[in-house]
Amino acid sequence: MIKIKNLKKTYKKENIYVKAIDDVSLDIERGDIYGIIGLSGAGKSSLVRCINMLERPDSGEVIVGKVNMGNLSKKELRDVRKKIGMIFQGFNLLNSKTVFENIAFPLRIMKVSEDEIKEKVSKLLKLVDLTDKAHAYPSNLSGGQKQRVGIARALANDPEVLLCDEATSALDPKTTKQILALLKDINKNLGLTIVVITHEMDVIKEICNKVTILESGKIIDSGNTIDLFSSPSQEKTRHFVDDDKYYPVSSDSGYTLRLGFTKGSAGQPIISQIIKKFGVDVNIVWGSIEYIQEIPIGKLLIKCDAQANIIDEIISFLEKSNVRVEVIENARNTRAS
Numbered sequence: 001m002i003k004i005k006n007l008k009k010t011y012k013k014e015n016i017y018v019k020a021i022d023d024v025s026l027d028i029e030r031g032d033i034y035g036i037i038g039l040s041g042a043g044k045s046s047l048v049r050c051i052n053m054l055e056r057p058d059s060g061e062v063i064v065g066k067v068n069m070g071n072l073s074k075k076e077l078r079d080v081r082k083k084i085g086m087i088f089q090g091f092n093l094l095n096s097k098t099v100f101e102n103i104a105f106p107l108r109i110m111k112v113s114e115d116e117i118k119e120k121v122s123k124l125l126k127l128v129d130l131t132d133k134a135h136a137y138p139s140n141l142s143g144g145q146k147q148r149v150g151i152a153r154a155l156a157n158d159p160e161v162l163l164c165d166e167a168t169s170a171l172d173p174k175t176t177k178q179i180l181a182l183l184k185d186i187n188k189n190l191g192l193t194i195v196v197i198t199h200e201m202d203v204i205k206e207i208c209n210k211v212t213i214l215e216s217g218k219i220i221d222s223g224n225t226i227d228l229f230s231s232p233s234q235e236k237t238r239h240f241v242d243d244d245k246y247y248p249v250s251s252d253s254g255y256t257l258r259l260g261f262t263k264g265s266a267g268q269p270i271i272s273q274i275i276k277k278f279g280v281d282v283n284i285v286w287g288s289i290e291y292i293q294e295i296p297i298g299k300l301l302i303k304c305d306a307q308a309n310i311i312d313e314i315i316s317f318l319e320k321s322n323v324r325v326e327v328i329e330n331a332r333n334t335r336a337s
């Protein structure tokens with residue numbers, strides 16, 4: 001649905017060049033809820049704004065559907081943008097217009113008939129559960145309600161893609177969950193492809209089937225959300241997704257192992273099996289289990305006082321049991337890096 005190839009964007013500010021996007025390529029398939037996460041300044045907004053050419057890249061390609069966005073004239077771009085809706089952290093509503101008129105706005109620009117506008121806006125109000133607020137003004141709405149209006153307005157032209165730029169960052173956790181649930185419904189029921197820009201891991205965990213992690217304009221990792229959380233292959237990704245970083249682990253003797261469990265292994269009595277099979281003592285240092293899109297992801301830090309050859313056998317046993325294992329040679333040094 002969206003192909004980004006070797007995209008580059010540099011800004012110049014007072015003789016200083018900032019590489020906001022540095023050779024980024026990614027492939028977003030139809031029906032994906034695709035997360036792009038990174039710290040502040042990673043280049044997320046620049047990247048999403050290049051998708052609809054609100055920002056012109058210096059080089060590289062953005063292909064939406066079959067259209068190469070960089071080759072379009074201004075008029076063609078205006079037409080294509082109707083198929084790409086966008087919602088924002090600050091909602092960007094017209095404060096002097098009612099909820100109804102905010103949603104009707106893109107339809108009026110398209111010179112849609114009054115009857116059609118009424119019908120379409122009523123449908124959208126129902127979809128975002130705001131029928132009773134049709135005549136209210138944005139200043140009388142909560143943040144969550146404002147974002148619902150933003151979503152309805154973004155859907156007015158029946159887009160195929162919805163770009164969400166930090167759409168829940170101004171909302172409290174409960175409202176965030178409600179907005180994310182609405183986006184999930186829209187993705188499922190309308191078949192919309194959604195791109196979610198966020199700095200919050202919880203947003204990715206909640207709704208994204210795929211994720212790309214950006215750092216200083218470059219992709220540091222990319223893949224299926226569950227895989228990335230359950231078995232991060234890159235050190236930098238681990239720093240991003242692991243929540244055991246702050247647990248002090250003494251490694252005076254023995255080995256500290258970080259274990260990762262998911263679907264196939266989360267329900268097995270692995271620790272008691274290690275104790276029985278290898279005759280070793282196991283000390284559980286830290287553990288957590290969370291559900292990402294209904295899939296259990298378990299993490300455990302264990303300490304095991306055994307010879308290196310026994311540790312090798314334990315690792316091989318764990319890997320055969322579909323448990324991801326990482327040896328923390330010196331916990332303190334690993335964590336400080």
Ligand SMILES: Nc1ncnc2c1ncn2[C@@H]1O[C@H](COP(=O)(O)OP(=O)(O)OP(=O)(O)O)[C@@H](O)[C@H]1O
Pocket residue numbers: 011012013018019020038039040041042043044045046047199
């Ligand atoms: N119009 C601009 N002029 C100059 N520099 C810019 C401009 N827009 C962005 N930048 C710089 O480009 C880099 C990437 O910015 P961008 O806003 O894309 O990152 P981000 O990941 O969305 O950050 P945030 O989460 O803080 O919004 C930053 O260093 C930023 O200062």
